[in-house]
Amino acid sequence: MEECQDAQRCGAAFVLLSPVFPPSSKPLDRRQTLGISGLVAAQDALEIPVLGLGGITPERASRIRAAGGFGVAVLGGVWAEPAPKVRLLDLLKATG
Secondary structure, three states: OHHHHHHHHOOOOOEEEOOOOOOOOOOOOOOOOOHHHHHHHHHHHOOOOEEEEOOOOHHHHHHHHHOOOOEEEOOHHHHOOOOHHHHHHHHHHHHO
């Protein structure tokens, strides 16, 4: 949270909060996921938009938006798919 608040103080337009869910593009190492509750806490503490990153699927993207998240950022959830264009379209539909 401290890094997010520092970014806001330095004039950031938004923050990427990660990992919200276990990422598919790399192992978690020692970091724990923040979950929807971590995303909501960040939104409550900040005045800039919060985007969720890490383990994003269409269903999880929908949950992030339903919790008030501004949006999502995705890497492995698209590029690791056999049909990345289809997955991207699914994500766009899920985030409305």
